[in-house]
Amino acid sequence: MAIISTIGDLLEFFGVTYRQVLFGGIVIYGTTVTFYRLFLSPLRSIPGSxxxxxxxxxxxxxxxxxxxxxxxxxxxxxxxxxxxxxxxxxxxxxxxxxxxxxxxxxxVKNKFYESLRLVDETLFTTSDPDLNSTRRRQIGPAFTQGALQKMEPTIMECGIIALKRKWDRLIGENGGVAKINYSLEFQLVTYDVISVLGYGHRFSALEKGETTIVNWVENYSLLALFKAVIPSVTEFPMSLLCRPLLKSYKEYVDFTDATAEHRREQIRQGQKVPNDLLQALVDGEDPESKAKMTPSQVTAENIDILAAAINTTTHTMTWTLHYLMLYxxxxxxxxxxxxxxxxxxxxxxxxxxxxxxxxxxxxxxxxxxxxxxxxxxxxxxxxxxxxxxxxxxxxxxxxxxxxxxxxxxxxxxxxxxxxxxxxxxxxxxxxxxxxxxxxxxxxxx
The missing domain is CATH 1.10.630.10 (Cytochrome P450)
Structure with missing residues (x-):
C-alpha cells in the first residue's frame, strides 16, 4: 500500500493519471517497435507490405x-x-x-507446426529429425506402389464405381440430364474412400449424404487452424469459444481410438483383416529399432493422414475438372x-x-x-x-x-x-x- 501510495503521490506531483501513464507506455512501446522494425531490423531492406x-x-x-x-x-x-x-x-x-x-x-520446422499438434506428435507436426526418420520408416511401407495396388480395388469400388453409379442414376431419373455439384460430390466420394482405408468403415457419404466423418474432419482441421493462429484456443477460458469444435474433436479422436483398438482385437483373435491404411499403421514398425507406434501415435497419424488425403484429393480433382471446363x-x-x-x-x-x-x-x-x-x-x-x-x-x-x-x-x-x-x-x-x-x-x- 505504501508503494502504491508513493506512486500515486508521484503521479499527482507530476499532474498525470494512471490512464495517461498506461497510454503513454503503450505509445512509447509501439513507437519503439515500429522504429526498430522499419529502420534497425536486419530484415528492413527486404521488400514487403x-x-x-x-x-x-x-x-x-x-x-x-x-x-x-x-x-x-x-x-x-x-x-x-x-x-x-x-x-x-x-x-x-x-x-x-x-x-x-x-x-x-x-x-528445422518452426513453432507453427507445434501449434497444429492436437493428439500427439506426428510426421507432419514434428521438428525432430530423428522422429521424422523413424516415423517415415514405420509408415513408409504403406505408401509404396505395391501397398497402394493392394488397396486399389477398394479405392475403385468406393470411388469411381460409386460415383458413376450415382451419376447414372441421377441422369436416368431426370430425363437424361442432371445438375451435379462436382466439388461436393468429389469431397463426399473421397471421404468414403479414405474412411474405408483408414477406419475399415464405410460412411456412405456419397450415396446417403451421411456427413458424420465430413463434419469431424472439417471441425478438426478448423480447430487446428484456430490453434495455429491462437495457441491458447484449447485452454480455458478460450476453450469456451470453441466448445462445439472441441466436442466434435473428442468424438473424432474417440472413434479413431476405438477403430484402431477393434483392429488390434481382430488381430489377437486371428481374424482376417484387410490390407488398408489402418492395418499399415497398426503394423508399422521401424526396421532399425523394431519400435512400433503407441496407440496415441497411431490415432494422431491416422487423423493427420486422412485429413490431408481428403483435402488434397478433393482439391486436385475439383480444380482439374474446373480448368477442363474453362478450357x-x-x-x-x-x-x-x-x-x-x-x-x-x-x-x-x-x-x-x-x-x-x-x-x-x-x-x-x-x-x-x-x-x-x-x-x-x-x-x-x-x-x-x-x-x-x-x-x-x-x-x-x-x-x-x-x-x-x-x-x-x-x-x-x-x-x-x-x-x-x-x-x-x-x-x-x-x-x-x-x-x-x-x-x-x-x-x-
Missing amino acids: LLSHLSISHMRIMTALGKLPDMCEDDYYKYGDIFITAPDIVTISNPADCRKVLSSYTF PECYRKAVDEVRSVFAPDHLIGYSEGRSQLPYVEACIYESMRIHAATGIFLPRVVPPGGVTFQGHFIPAGLSVGVNIAGMNHHQSLWKDSKRFMPERFIENPDLKQQVMTFSTGVRIC
Missing part, C-alpha cells in the same frame, strides 16, 4: 481466413523472389532457394485421348492410366501447379550462422517460409504461369519434377 513489416497479425488473419496461399502468390508477383510475410518471417519463392531449405534437416479445347483433347485408348465401359486402373494417358496426366499436373493442394507455406527456422537469399542476409533463429505458390508460378520455369497449359508437360516431361505440390527433399510427402 508495411503491415507485414510491422505485425504478424496480417499473416494470422489471412491464415484464419484460408487466404495465406493466395496472399503469398500475390506477393510473389508483386515483390519477386523474397519478401516479408511477418516481422520475423521471410518468404522465398526462387526454386533453388526453396530446395536448399527443404533438402536437409538443417532448417474446352483441353477437355476435348483429354476425352479424345481416353476414347482412343480405352473402351467406353473400361474401368481405368492407376498403372494403365499413368502409362497410356499422358495428356490426362499432364492436365492433373497443371492443375496441381496452378492451385497446389497444400495450402501452407512451410516455415522453417534459419540455422546457426544465418543464411543469405537473393542478396539479403537472414539471421539465425528467424523463420523462412517456402512459398509453394511462388515456386509453381515462378517465371523462370513457367511461361504464362497463370494460364492452364497441360502441353508444357508433354513438350518437357522433366517439368513434372518442378511441381512443388507436396514439398521436396527430406520432407517430401
Whole structure:
C-alpha cells in the first residue's frame, strides 16, 4: 500500500493519471517497435507490405481466413523472389532457394507446426529429425506402389464405381440430364474412400449424404487452424469459444481410438483383416529399432493422414475438372485421348492410366501447379550462422517460409504461369519434377 501510495503521490506531483501513464507506455512501446522494425531490423531492406513489416497479425488473419496461399502468390508477383510475410518471417519463392531449405534437416520446422499438434506428435507436426526418420520408416511401407495396388480395388469400388453409379442414376431419373455439384460430390466420394482405408468403415457419404466423418474432419482441421493462429484456443477460458469444435474433436479422436483398438482385437483373435491404411499403421514398425507406434501415435497419424488425403484429393480433382471446363479445347483433347485408348465401359486402373494417358496426366499436373493442394507455406527456422537469399542476409533463429505458390508460378520455369497449359508437360516431361505440390527433399510427402 505504501508503494502504491508513493506512486500515486508521484503521479499527482507530476499532474498525470494512471490512464495517461498506461497510454503513454503503450505509445512509447509501439513507437519503439515500429522504429526498430522499419529502420534497425536486419530484415528492413527486404521488400514487403508495411503491415507485414510491422505485425504478424496480417499473416494470422489471412491464415484464419484460408487466404495465406493466395496472399503469398500475390506477393510473389508483386515483390519477386523474397519478401516479408511477418516481422520475423521471410518468404522465398526462387526454386533453388526453396530446395536448399527443404533438402536437409538443417532448417528445422518452426513453432507453427507445434501449434497444429492436437493428439500427439506426428510426421507432419514434428521438428525432430530423428522422429521424422523413424516415423517415415514405420509408415513408409504403406505408401509404396505395391501397398497402394493392394488397396486399389477398394479405392475403385468406393470411388469411381460409386460415383458413376450415382451419376447414372441421377441422369436416368431426370430425363437424361442432371445438375451435379462436382466439388461436393468429389469431397463426399473421397471421404468414403479414405474412411474405408483408414477406419475399415464405410460412411456412405456419397450415396446417403451421411456427413458424420465430413463434419469431424472439417471441425478438426478448423480447430487446428484456430490453434495455429491462437495457441491458447484449447485452454480455458478460450476453450469456451470453441466448445462445439472441441466436442466434435473428442468424438473424432474417440472413434479413431476405438477403430484402431477393434483392429488390434481382430488381430489377437486371428481374424482376417484387410490390407488398408489402418492395418499399415497398426503394423508399422521401424526396421532399425523394431519400435512400433503407441496407440496415441497411431490415432494422431491416422487423423493427420486422412485429413490431408481428403483435402488434397478433393482439391486436385475439383480444380482439374474446373480448368477442363474453362478450357474446352483441353477437355476435348483429354476425352479424345481416353476414347482412343480405352473402351467406353473400361474401368481405368492407376498403372494403365499413368502409362497410356499422358495428356490426362499432364492436365492433373497443371492443375496441381496452378492451385497446389497444400495450402501452407512451410516455415522453417534459419540455422546457426544465418543464411543469405537473393542478396539479403537472414539471421539465425528467424523463420523462412517456402512459398509453394511462388515456386509453381515462378517465371523462370513457367511461361504464362497463370494460364492452364497441360502441353508444357508433354513438350518437357522433366517439368513434372518442378511441381512443388507436396514439398521436396527430406520432407517430401
